[in-house]
Amino acid sequence: MSGVPTTVGARAGAGRAAGLGPVHYARCLGGIVRREALRWIHQRSRFVSALVRPLVWLAIFAAGFRFVLGVSIIPPYETYIPYEVYIAPGLVAMILLFQGMQSSLSMVYDREMGSMRLLMVSPLPRWFLLTAKLVAGVIVSIVQAYIFLAIAWFWEIEPPVWGYVTVLPALALAGLMLGALGLVLSSFIRQLENFAGVMNFVIFPMFFASSALYPLWHVKEASLTLYWVCEINPFSHATELIRFALYGQVDWLAAGVVTGFLLIFMVLAVYGYDPGRGLIARRGGPE
């Protein structure tokens, strides 16, 4: 070996022997959030479609249905409201749902198993990496939600001004829960590696079987079974959490259910990405 005399020990141990402290965690989170934001800014088509989708619902679907579906006075609303106003919180939740699925599943398909590998060789613990990834996605989706709410103002969706502040924790909690669901799906379900599958089997059923488009008492009149499906659908609770928060109120049941599902999904995601127990090893081919 013609090697130059070196400080192998010092190299290998440089800065590592001390272990990883809170500052390393913070830097890592910062880097992951920054990357997610940069990617979002650079992928304009993704940004535009994320925004256009709920606006199409608002401008076309809601306009068409406002005279078909009557909405009586139900909390948190204090008066008769146009249909647009009713579905706006559901559309905000839809933004969070799409973003959650997209950012989690993008790790898997689209040559992105690679980026998951890159993330996983970080010396920081896996639960932290997954949480950081989740938080980064939620920050991006909250920005999208506010842009939507700003545009929706022109459709006479005018919640009280402080509602824009009180909705923030609801957006964060609902976003985390839906993002965690995406992580679980990305780690466990191989067949959902294309987005069409996710649309058909996750996004549409969750969106339609929820309180996003129609009050659940309407559903109850139509089918009791469907009503219960909607009631246990976490997306309904995400929607209601946002709906009440937008008017400065807390739907405690929804908050509890969303938190509960967040914890369940997070545990499952960490399990799914655990190389020892989860299914990540099984998804790997031979080479």
Next chain:
Amino acid sequence: MTVMQLEVGPDVEPALAVAEVSHAFGQRKALDQVGFALRPGDFTVLLGLNGAGKTTLFSLITGLYHCGRGRISVFGHDISRDPSPALARIGVVFQQSTLDLDLTLEQNLFYHASLHGMARSAAAPRIAAELERVGLAARRKDRVRQLSGGQRRRVELARALIHDPALLLLDEPTVGLDMESRSFLLEHVRRLCAEQRLAVLWATHLIDEAGTDARVIVLHGGRILAEGPVPTIIGDAPTLKTAFDRLVAAAPAIGARA
């Protein structure tokens, strides 16, 4: 460069120690009783055809798959029980590209630095130095999409070195590259190995990448068929290629596929 010893002396802690590692995907065995060690400064070529188990081995070493049977340790840190200090010392160039095409070179490298908990102020000079070394310093503000395949690989090599690892793993790093890019990468890594005593495991199916003096591990059907310096592997065969073909032909049919 002289021939490297195979045994790791008791006084030298191996950069990488793999012992009796087996791995299976369901019924199909991918690795069967694989064991070897790398010392600091070793340049070792893991030679095997597609499907030999190279990527599986890399996934086990980097902790992506759980090492259920056997032991893997990096500078004495068991990858299963003590992954953090082990991973902190490893740099990896993956078989698939893992760069964000829409981000700039620098943004990609800063992201990697943050995954290792590095401060931006500490990462900046490392990034500048590593990009300089692979000849891409002037392109640091360019998006990765604008680079050629060979340049992207060089960025990935620079990235793997930013956190100053002591063990470098490269999984088929030259696949799809032209001759010039291939030899650039190979020379660059061998220089690192010699100058910085980096332990390197270079997986490939391209036999000529072993050169004339590297240490070689021949992996086939999930098993190690031979290991040692190139001259030893060649033995009385005319070329390394011939020696490799003989080894593979002599291996039990379908190898480890139980």
